Amino acid sequence: MQTVYTDVLVIGAGLAGERVAIEAAQAGFSAICLSLVPARHSHSAVAQGGMQAALGNCAGGEGDSPDAHFADTVRGSDWGCDQEVAQLFAERAPVEIRQLAHWGVPWSRVTPGAHTHFRDGAPIEREARPENAGLIDASGFGGTDKWRACRAFDGTGHGVLFTVDNVCAKLGVEVHDKTEAIALIQDGEMCFGCVARCLRTGELRVYLSKASVIATGGFGRLFLHSTNAVISDGGGHILVLNTGLAPMGNMEAVQFHPTALVPTDILIGDACRDHGGTLLDANKERFLNIREPGDGEPAGRDEVCRRMVRHMRQGGGVASPHGEHLWLDIRHLGAERIASELPAVRELCARIPGIDPARQLIPVRPAQHYGMGGVRTGKDGHVPGLKGLFAVGEAACWDLHGFNRLGGNSLAEAVVAGGMVGRKIAEFLQGAEVTFNSAVIDDEVKRQTERIGGLIRCKAGTENVYKVRQAMRQALDEGANVLRTGTGLAACVASLRETLDRARRVGLKSNGLGVNPELSAALKIEGQVKLALMVALGALKRTESRGCHHREDFPARDDGAWLTRTLATWKNPDDDLPTLEYEPASPAYPLPPDGRGHGDGQTGASGAASAPATARNADAVRG
Amino acid sequence: MNRQLLFNIFRYNPQDPESAPHLERFALDESDAMTLHLALTRIREEQDPSLQFDFCCRAGVCGSCGMVINGRPGLACRVATRDLPDEITLLPLPVFQLVGDLSVDTGSWFRDMYDATESWIHTRELFDPAKPEKRMDNALAESIHELDRCVECGCCVAACATARLRPDFLGAAGLNRVARFRADPRDERTDRDYYEIIGNDLGIFGCMGLLACEDVCPQHLPLRNRLGFLRRKMGVTALKQFFGK
Numbered sequence: 070m071q072t073v074y075t076d077v078l079v080i081g082a083g084l085a086g087e088r089v090a091i092e093a094a095q096a097g098f099s100a101i102c103l104s105l106v107p108a109r110h111s112h113s114a115v116a117q118g119g120m121q122a123a124l125g126n127c128a129g130g131e132g133d134s135p136d137a138h139f140a141d142t143v144r145g146s147d148w149g150c151d152q153e154v155a156q157l158f159a160e161r162a163p164v165e166i167r168q169l170a171h172w173g174v175p176w177s178r179v180t181p182g183a184h185t186h187f188r189d190g191a192p193i194e195r196e197a198r199p200e201n202a203g204l205i206d207a208s209g210f211g212g213t214d215k216w217r218a219c220r221a222f223d224g225t226g227h228g229v230l231f232t233v234d235n236v237c238a239k240l241g242v243e244v245h246d247k248t249e250a251i252a253l254i255q256d257g258e259m260c261f262g263c264v265a266r267c268l269r270t271g272e273l274r275v276y277l278s279k280a281s282v283i284a285t286g287g288f289g290r291l292f293l294h295s296t297n298a299v300i301s302d303g304g305g306h307i308l309v310l311n312t313g314l315a316p317m318g319n320m321e322a323v324q325f326h327p328t329a330l331v332p333t334d335i336l337i338g339d340a341c342r343d344h345g346g347t348l349l350d351a352n353k354e355r356f357l358n359i360r361e362p363g364d365g366e367p368a369g370r371d372e373v374c375r376r377m378v379r380h381m382r383q384g385g386g387v388a389s390p391h392g393e394h395l396w397l398d399i400r401h402l403g404a405e406r407i408a409s410e411l412p413a414v415r416e417l418c419a420r421i422p423g424i425d426p427a428r429q430l431i432p433v434r435p436a437q438h439y440g441m442g443g444v445r446t447g448k449d450g451h452v453p454g455l456k457g458l459f460a461v462g463e464a465a466c467w468d469l470h471g472f473n474r475l476g477g478n479s480l481a482e483a484v485v486a487g488g489m490v491g492r493k494i495a496e497f498l499q500g501a502e503v504t505f506n507s508a509v510i511d512d513e514v515k516r517q518t519e520r521i522g523g524l525i526r527c528k529a530g531t532e533n534v535y536k537v538r539q540a541m542r543q544a545l546d547e548g549a550n551v552l553r554t555g556t557g558l559a560a561c562v563a564s565l566r567e568t569l570d571r572a573r574r575v576g577l578k579s580n581g582l583g584v585n586p587e588l589s590a591a592l593k594i595e596g597q598v599k600l601a602l603m604v605a606l607g608a609l610k611r612t613e614s615r616g617c618h619h620r621e622d623f624p625a626r627d628d629g630a631w632l633t634r635t636l637a638t639w640k641n642p643d644d645d646l647p648t649l650e651y652e653p654a655s656p657a658y659p660l661p662p663d664g665r666g667h668g669d670g671q672t673g674a675s676g677a678a679s680a681p682a683t684a685r686n687a688d689a690v691r692g
Numbered sequence: 693m694n695r696q697l698l699f700n701i702f703r704y705n706p707q708d709p710e711s712a713p714h715l716e717r718f719a720l721d722e723s724d725a726m727t728l729h730l731a732l733t734r735i736r737e738e739q740d741p742s743l744q745f746d747f748c749c750r751a752g753v754c755g756s757c758g759m760v761i762n763g764r765p766g767l768a769c770r771v772a773t774r775d776l777p778d779e780i781t782l783l784p785l786p787v788f789q790l791v792g793d794l795s796v797d798t799g800s801w802f803r804d805m806y807d808a809t810e811s812w813i814h815t816r817e818l819f820d821p822a823k824p825e826k827r828m829d830n831a832l833a834e835s836i837h838e839l840d841r842c843v844e845c846g847c848c849v850a851a852c853a854t855a856r857l858r859p860d861f862l863g864a865a866g867l868n869r870v871a872r873f874r875a876d877p878r879d880e881r882t883d884r885d886y887y888e889i890i891g892n893d894l895g896i897f898g899c900m901g902l903l904a905c906e907d908v909c910p911q912h913l914p915l916r917n918r919l920g921f922l923r924r925k926m927g928v929t930a931l932k933q934f935f936g937k
Contacts, residue, residue, distance in 0.1 A: 106746070107799035109844050110754040167825045173813040173878060175837040178830040203827030222837045227753070231840060238803070239812040246799035247791070269791050271707055298749045332725050335751040390724050420752065421772055422725050535737040579742035583707025584792050587741035 070514060071274045075101040075243075076498055078262050078278035080250045080305055083111035084226075084483035085462025086284030087233045087242070089450075092491025093280075094240040098498055101276065102284075103248045103265055105300045108234045112286050112298040113483060116226030117338060117413070119210045119218025120484070121477035122162035126204040128184040128195035129216030135159040140660055141213045142478060146471025147616035147626065148662040149322065149441075149634070152655040154448055154469050158485050165484045166219050170205060174232045177206045177220045184208075186216065187344045210339075210477050218477040223413065226480055233484075247584075248274070251592055253281065253308050253458070254513045260458035261505055263308065264517045266592075271583040273517060275510060279503045280494045283309060283452070283460040284487075287440045291601050293546035294436035296329050296336040305464045307596030309444045310603075315454035316636035316650070318445035318466030320600065321607035324474055324617045325551050327373040329436030332391035333421055337414055337433060339370070339476065341399050344410065348377065349396040349430060350385035369665075371473055371617045374435040374551045389432065396430035403427055435551055439463065439479060441470040441617070442607075445636060450490030457503070461490045468634060471654065472616025524591045525581035530574025534591045537575060540568045541598050549605045554621050558609035565605055566645050569598045603637040603647045610649055611635065628662045695722045697773060699735065700781040705742070705792045715781070716740075728768035728782075729757065732794075744793035752910070755843030758785050758850065759794050765847040767910045785850040787859070798846040805866045809889055813879045832877070839872035839918065841911045848905035848915065854898045861898050862890060864905035864915045870895075871918040874925075886922075887929045896922050 077093040079086040082104035090100040102108065125133035139159040143152055170176055181199040185192045186209040193209070195216070210218035221228030237244065247268035254261045254275070262277040285305025289297025309315050327348070328337040342348075350356050357376055377395055380386070386393030399407060399414070404427035407415050411426075418426045444452055444460035446467055452458040461467070462483045469482050523529060548561020572595040581588045613627035614620050633651040640648050697720050704713040718735050729750045736743045745768075748756035752770040759768050760783040762776065773780070788796035805811065848864040855861045870890055873879045890896045899919055906915040 106748050106754075106756055107802060107844065109802075110748045110756045112749065112754075114843075115749045115751060115753045164821045167823075168819050168821070170825045171813075171815075171817070171819040171878075173876065175833045175840055175876075176828075178828050178833050180830045203829060205825055206830070221840075222834055224837065224841060227843070228837060228840055235806070235812040238806040239810075244799070244803065247797065269789075269797060298754065299747050333727065333730075333750070417751070420770055421727060423772065423774065535741070577741070579740070580708065582742075583705045584744055584795065585742050586736060586744060 071272070072277060073101065073274065074277045075099045076278065077101070077280045077282065077494060078276050079103070079282045079284055080263065080308070081284035081286060081462070081464065082108035082244050082246065083284065083286055083462065084113040084230055084233055084480065085464075085487040086282065087237050088484050088487025089282050089284060089459075089461055089491040089494065090242040091233065091236050091240060092488060093495055093498070094237075094242050096495035096498070098495065101243045101245060102237070103250055103276070104244055104246045105249055105268065105304075107246045108237070108244045109231055111230060112301055113230045113480070114227045115298065116480045117223065118480075119208065119220045119225050119477045120166065120229065120480040121213070121217050121475065122166040122207075122219055122481060123159065123215070123217050124163050124166060124205055124207060124219065125215070126179050126201045127207040127216050128197035129186060129193075129209055130207055133215035133217055135163070137215055138162065138217060142469065142475050143660045144663075144665055145473050145475035147473055147665055148628070148632065148658075149319070149471025149473075149615055149654050151448075151468045152657060152659055154467055156659070157448065157489065158469055158482065161485050161489065162481050165481075165488055166205060169229060169232060169484065172232050172236050174228050175221050177222055179204050179206045191345070213475070229480065229484065249304065249589065250308055252513055252517050253312055254510055255312055255314070255455055255458075256506060256509045257314065259456040259503070261503065261509065264513050266589075268584050268589075271585065273514065275514060277505055277510070279498055279501055280457050280459060282490070282494070283444050283458070283464050284462050285464045287463040288600060289437045289440065291541065291545060291597055291604070292437035293542040294329060294334045294434065296326055296334055296436050296438045302593065303597055303600045304593055305460070306444060306600055307593055309452065309458070309460070310596055310599055310639050311642065312455065313638065313640050313642065315452045315458070316445045316638045317442060317600070317603050318468055318634050318636055319442035319472070319607070320440070320603040320637055321549070321611055321618050321635060322441035322470075322472045322616065323437060323604065324370065324439040324441060325374045325435045326438035327370055327377055327435050328397055328433040330417060330422065331389065331394040331432035331434055334436045335417055335421070336438070337397065337417065337431065340411060341397060341414060344399065344402060346397055346399040348373070348433075349398050350380055351387045352385075353396065353430070356380045356385055369473070371619070375619055377435055378551045387432070392434070394432045394434040397433045398430055399426050400428065400430075439474055441468075441472060441474055442466050449493035450486065451493070459490055459494060461486050466634070472618055520592070521581070521588065524575065524588060525577050527576025529576065531576040532571045532574045533578065534575045534587060534594050537568060537571045537594055538590065538597070540571065541565065541601050544568060545601055545604065549608050552619055552621055553608050555609065555612070558605055561605045562602065562609055562646075565598060565602045569595070569602065569645065572598045599639050599647065606647060606649060607635040607637055632662065695778055696720070697722050697731070698779045699731070700779065701743070701794065702783045703793055704790065705744070706790065707792070722773055726773040728761065728771045728773065731773055732768070744791065744795040746795050753843070755845035758798070758845040758847050759783065760785060760850070765850045765908045767845055767847070770910065785846050787849050787855050788846055796846070798844065801846065801849070802844050802865070805862065805869065808862060809866055809869045811869050811873070813873065813876065814881050815878060816880065826878075828877075836872065836876050839868060839875055839913070842868055842913060843911055845910060847908045847910060851904040851908045853902050853904070854900055858894065858898060860894050862895050864909075864919065867896055867899070867919055867922060868913060868915060871922055883925055883929045884933070887926055887933070890922065891926045891930060896926050899923070
């Protein structure tokens with residue numbers, strides 16, 4: 070058995086994980102990142118919206134401050150976030166953006182003069198000051214009042230990820246790509262690293278470390294329709310879940326995006342609706358403006374999704390071989406403006422459905438987009454319950470996003486939290502001595518070897534992993550989607566319990582030799598169904614609507630009972646359901662709960678009363 | 693009536709002593725808006741669960757799914773089957789180490805390239821968190837971004853005749869990386885420094901000018917232009933060194 074030792078083991082080599090590794094390496098510690106794919110192919114590369122930071126250089130950014138960014142983030146979260154975390158984050162974001170510039174990110178820079186931004190289909194013009202020429206620019210994204218989404222032209226996630234990986238290469242941070250962690254090594258108190266499967270040979274390998282970090286991104290692939298990469302399958306969550314010692318936070322808080330392209334579910338960005346794009350139904354008529362006159366397309370992502378689903382339910386959907394969908398119409402922009410302002414949309418449409426958005430309608434439907442929940446951590450990124458274990462980025466519930474993420478805050482969280490958690494890990498490592506117990510290591514290796522052997526020999530059964538996975542996805546699609554009800558969620562939980570039973574009886578059809586993809590899928594299916602049960606049960610128990618979690622039978626936010634974070638633990642591997650506990654959403658509420666200002670009016674009178682100011686900021690849920 | 697597609701897929705699992713390299717034929721009914729990502733996923737889930745291939749973002753952005761599609765390297769998730777004939781032959785990218793079937797190890801190749809080109813900003817300046825950022829003209833930032841758009845899919849390397857002959861040739865991806873840092877004023881390296889890296893047969897002078905790299909680059913990077921520019925700059929640097937200037 071090959072055993073690799075490192076001070077810091079980072080599982081995941083996207084932005085958050087590599088940013089942690091940089092801090093560790095700069096403090097003189099050795100760091101290794103494990104990754105399913107070459108680091109630069111991580112899902113971080115795909116993020117195009119921008120990175121929120123209150124620099125205040127640009128047109129439309131004047132007078133911006135970390136306090137304003139903090140307030141937008143808290144409102145966006147529907148008061149579900151940890152406000153201390155949001156404060157720390159908003160303060161640090163501008164410094165991290167500048168550091169990325171120092172490292173080489175080709176940020177878009179301020180060009181003085183008039184700049185146009187589209188919102189609600191209408192152009193807004195703002196002036197950039199000549200004295201700010203050449204400073205880091207930002208644009209209006211996520212619907213925030215101040216423009217603060219920093220961009221590297223049309224490739225923000227790509228540009229930042231490449232730069233951060235360059236810094237890793239410079240500092241000697243090793244990236245072991247095509248390597249999949251399959252179990253943490255821990256003795257009930259302390260985490261010592263992981264057992265990993267090499268995806269070049271299929272062999273097992275042991276990684277031992279003083280500190281381990283879960284930075285594996287999201288879990289979108291639990292859902293039938295998701296904009297996420299195929300590697301965003303909850304793998305890191307499962308490692309923690311299987312210990313039975315540490316909770317997942319707010320797994321029911323899942324963001325859906327209204328405009329995923331049919332049938333591939335590839336994201337068509339919010340820019341289309343910002344540019345005045347409208348959603349049409351089967352009769353090619355607008356419908357978002359029907360329910361509430363005067364309220365047009367660009368409401369928050371969550372509210373648009375809800376209205377789309379309701380309208381399809383009322384018979385407004387377009388039938389297709391890929392299921393029902395709606396239309397996105399940007400024909401009013403014309404070929405020239407689409408080519409210059411929305412080139413990515415034009416290319417995506419031309420490539421797969423094979424349509425020209427200047428002349429034809431784009432088939433879209435809501436799809437899972439981001440998980441606000443994840444491995445619960447403290448402010449320092451430490452996972453309670455296991456010493457030496459940390460989590461960061463989308464995999465973690467730090468909890469910056471509460472029940473809805475502000476547009477452009479995911480890239481920013483990856484880098485800002487990565488830096489902060491990395492420094493905390495360096496502090497943790499100063500003088501830390503760890504004794505590795507070989508019995509604990511050998512036991513885990515033996516357990517994993519037996520597990521693999523059992524799957525290959527069909528010891529527990531011959532259930533087909535892909536069919537079980539499809540059953541899990543169907544169950545979530547039917548019961549834990551955009552609109553949720555007690556009955557639907559109860560049925561979803563029941564169905565997932567049956568699926569869990571099947572998942573425990575999976576056996577391989579193929580021989581399992583080498584880098585067998587069926588074995589990779591089989592090794593995580595039970596954990597995936599358990600995660601799905603955390604989503605569904607958490608949603609069933611939360612009898613209120615908050616942010617993206619919308620209960621039709623409990624349409625109002627209930628701060629009296631539910632200003633809380635759900636903590637879900639799988640105490641015993643043989644349990645059929647997770648154990649749920651709750652903690653206050655935030656240790657303090659410097660910004661006391663108030664309306665978000667849009668939606669069905671379910672947040673009570675306060676939202677309507679503070680009309681223009683909050684209405685504007687409430688749009689800050691997009692991005 | 694939908695077409696029936698015939699896939700000829702390269703199969704070999706180096707970890708299976710009974711496996712030998714061969715082409716295997718799979719038939720699949722074409723569906724509406726089918727991509728190679730969808731087709732291969734269906735073949736794996738419905739016909740042969742051991743089939744190896746690499747996809748990640750499946751949206752044409754990340755660069756994971758390079759393979760040779762009917763003779764031409766490209767990103768499989770960007771290809772709609774309707775643009776292909778009834779018979780489709782899929783091979784792994786050459787040059788890179790084969791992992792199995794259509795999956796290759798691009799990661800190791802590219803990490804070696806980062807070390808060879810020292811793919812990072814070289815500066816003596818330290819970051820000062822209290823200071824505003826250094827200014828940069830937006831047009832310059834955009835020109836750096838243009839050269840930074842490589843997704844490291846490996847298609848240019850797989851299509852390169854020199855890379856096929858010399859495994860340690862830097863390839864268009866490596867040479868473009870040097871061009872990216874050369875264009876960036878934050879990097880303090882000079883042409884003499886870059887000459888040390890690419891002023892030889894494994895670098896810019898190994899390029900035979902066939903320029904298949906530009907033909908197959910899914911990002912449409914201006915490789916012909918950049919490689920020609922670097923060759924001139926390195927030629928001038930060589931002459932200056934020769935004449936002791």
